Amino acid sequence: MSVTDQAFVTLATNDIYCQGALVLGQSLRRHRLTRKLVVLITPQVSSLLRVILSKVFDEVIEVNLIDSADYIHLAFLRRPELGLTLTKLHCWTLTHYSKCVFLDADTLVLSNVDELFDRGEFSAAPDPGWPDCFNSGVFVFQPSLHTHKLLLQHAMEHGSFDGADQGLLNSFFRNWSTADIHKHLPFIYNLSSNTMYTYSPAFKQFGSSAKVVHFLGSTKPWNYKYNPQSGSVLEQGSASSSQHQAVFLHLWWTIYQNNVLPLYKSAQAGKAHASPGHRLCLSDVGALCTDSVSGVGEPCANSTPSAGVLCANSPLGSNQPAQGLLEPTQMVDETLSLPEGRRSEDMIDCPEIETPAVITCDPLSQPSPQLADFTETETTLQPANKVESVPSEETFEPSQELPAETIRDPSLQDALEVDLAVSVSQISIKEKVKELSPEEERRKWEEGRIDYMGKDAFARIQEKLDRFLQ
Numbered sequence: 001m002s003v004t005d006q007a008f009v010t011l012a013t014n015d016i017y018c019q020g021a022l023v024l025g026q027s028l029r030r031h032r033l034t035r036k037l038v039v040l041i042t043p044q045v046s047s048l049l050r051v052i053l054s055k056v057f058d059e060v061i062e063v064n065l066i067d068s069a070d071y072i073h074l075a076f077l078r079r080p081e082l083g084l085t086l087t088k089l090h091c092w093t094l095t096h097y098s099k100c101v102f103l104d105a106d107t108l109v110l111s112n113v114d115e116l117f118d119r120g121e122f123s124a125a126p127d128p129g130w131p132d133c134f135n136s137g138v139f140v141f142q143p144s145l146h147t148h149k150l151l152l153q154h155a156m157e158h159g160s161f162d163g164a165d166q167g168l169l170n171s172f173f174r175n176w177s178t179a180d181i182h183k184h185l186p187f188i189y190n191l192s193s194n195t196m197y198t199y200s201p202a203f204k205q206f207g208s209s210a211k212v213v214h215f216l217g218s219t220k221p222w223n224y225k226y227n228p229q230s231g232s233v234l235e236q237g238s239a240s241s242s243q244h245q246a247v248f249l250h251l252w253w254t255i256y257q258n259n260v261l262p263l264y265k266s267a268q269a270g271k272a273h274a275s276p277g278h279r280l281c282l283s284d285v286g287a288l289c290t291d292s293v294s295g296v297g298e299p300c301a302n303s304t305p306s307a308g309v310l311c312a313n314s315p316l317g318s319n320q321p322a323q324g325l326l327e328p329t330q331m332v333d334e335t336l337s338l339p340e341g342r343r344s345e346d347m348i349d350c351p352e353i354e355t356p357a358v359i360t361c362d363p364l365s366q367p368s369p370q371l372a373d374f375t376e377t378e379t380t381l382q383p384a385n386k387v388e389s390v391p392s393e394e395t396f397e398p399s400q401e402l403p404a405e406t407i408r409d410p411s412l413q414d415a416l417e418v419d420l421a422v423s424v425s426q427i428s429i430k431e432k433v434k435e436l437s438p439e440e441e442r443r444k445w446e447e448g449r450i451d452y453m454g455k456d457a458f459a460r461i462q463e464k465l466d467r468f469l470q
C-alpha cells in the first residue's frame with residue numbers, strides 16, 4: 001500500500017553529504033518503501049549529484065538559504081552560524097505532505113519503519129549524550145508553514161543552545177521529555193553508532209531489533225575506505241570503531257558499492273543527454289572521477305536545475321516522482337523497489353566498476369545483518385593512510401562553536417564536490433581538491449580560513465621558501 005501524502009525526508013547541502021543521502025535512500029528502498037522519498041538540497045550541490053539523487057528520490061527540492069525578500073535573510077545576517085540548522089527546518093515547508101519522517105543523511109535504515117508514521121509531531125528518540133533532550137537525526141513532523149515560521153522566529157529570538165538545529169528544536173519542543181511518552185521514539189529508531197560500545201550489554205540484548213542506525217559524530221561512513229574484494233572497511237587515522245559499528249559500516253559500504261556507484265555509471269552513460277559540464281571518467285589507474293559544473297552560489301531561480309529538481313521557490317504541489325533525464329540503471333537486489341515508472345529491466349550491470357566475484361562478508365545476504373554474531377563476521381578494520389582521508393573541517397560538529405569571524409554566509413560556502421576513487425581493491429570518497437585562483441587564495445587568507453594541516457602547513461610554506469631561496 002503506497003501512501004502518497006507522506007514522505008521520508010533528508011537533507012544534503014553538499015556533494016559529500018549526498019553520498020550519505022543516496023545510501024539512506026537506497027536503504028529505505030530495500031525495505032518495502034511505501035512513502036515518498038524527498039531530499040532537500042542547497043545550491044552548492046552539483047548538477048551531477050542532482051541527476052543521481054533524482055534516480056533514488058521522488059523529489060529533489062532545492063532550498064535557498066538566502067532569500068533577500070524575507071526575514072530569513074535578516075536572521076542570517078545576525079546569526080549566520082545557524083545556516084545549516086535553518087536548512088533542516090525547511091522540511092516544515094513540505095506542505096504537500098500531511099506527515100513526514102526526517103532522517104539525517106548519516107542514518108541507515110535496517111528494516112521497514114512505516115510504523116513511525118503512526119506517531120505524531122514531534123516524536124524523536126533520546127539523545128545518547130543527554131537523554132532528556134532528543135536527537136534531531138530522526139524525527140516525525142507535520143509540515144506546516146505556520147510551524148516553520150514559528151521555528152524561524154524562535155531561532156531569531158533565542159538562537160540555539162548548541163548553535164545548531166538540535167538545540168533549537170529541543171528548546172522549541174521543550175516539553176518533549178515530559179509531556180507525552182508516545183513522542184519518545186524507542187532508541188532502536190535512532191541507534192547512535194558511537195554509543196553501541198558504551199553500553200555493550202544493552203546492545204547485546206536489544207541491538208538485534210535496531211531499525212535505524214545513526215553515524216552521529218564527526219567520523220562518517222564516507223570517511224572510511226572500503227575494500228570490495230575482502231569486504232573490509234578500512235579505518236582512517238586514529239578514529240576507532242567498535243566491532244558492532246563495523247557491521248553497520250560494512251552494510252553502509254555494501255549498499256554504496258551495489259546500489260549507489262552504478263548510478264554514477266548510468267549518469268556517465270547518459271551524459272550526452274545531460275547538461276554539459278559533467279565529466280565522469282575512469283582514469284588509467286582505475287579511478288572513477290566525477291566532475292561537474294555546479295551552480296555554486298547561484299540563486300535558485302537563475303540556476304538551471306537538472307530535470308527532476310524542484311526549486312523551493314517553485315510551487316510545491318506535485319506528488320509525481322522526479323524523473324531524471326537519464327534512464328534508471330541500478331544494480332540492485334530484487335527486493336529493491338523502484339520509484340513509480342521505473343522498470344527493473346532497466347537495471348544494468350556496471351562492468352567498468354570492477355566488483356569482485358566474491359565478497360567475503362556480505363551482511364545483506366544474511367537474514368538479519370544487525371543480528372549478526374559479531375564474533376563471526378569477517379569484517380576487519382585496518383588503519384588507512386591518514387593523508388588520503390576526507391578532511392574533516394567541513395564536518396558538522398555540534399559542540400563546536402565557531403568563532404564569529406570565521407563564520408561565513410552558508411550560501412557562499414565552498415561546494416564540496418567528490419572524488420570517487422574506485423579500483424578493484426579500494427573504494428574511497430574524497431573531497432575534491434580544488435585549484436583556487438590566486439585571488440581566491442588571498443580571500444581565504446584574509447578571511448582567516450587557513451588550511452594549517454594541508455597546503456598552508458608550515459612545512460609546505462617552508463618548502464616553498466626554500467625553493468624560492470635556492
Ligand SMILES: O=c1ccn([C@@H]2O[C@H](COP(=O)(O)OP(=O)(O)O[C@H]3O[C@H](CO)[C@@H](O)[C@H](O)[C@H]3O)[C@@H](O)[C@H]2O)c(=O)[nH]1
Pocket residue numbers: 010011012013014017084088103104105106107135136137138162164165166167215216217218394395396397398
Ligand atoms: O555539511 C553538512 C552538514 C550536515 N548536513 C545535514 O545535516 C545533518 C546533521 O548533520 P550531522 O553531521 O549528521 O550531525 P550529527 O553528527 O548527527 O550531530 C548531531 O547534531 C546535529 C546538529 O544539532 C544534528 O543536526 C544531528 O541530528 C545530531 O545527531 C546531516 O546528516 C545532513 O543531513 C548537510 O547536509 N551538510
Ligand SMILES: [Mn+2]
Pocket residue numbers: 104105106107137214215216217
Ligand atoms: Mn547525523
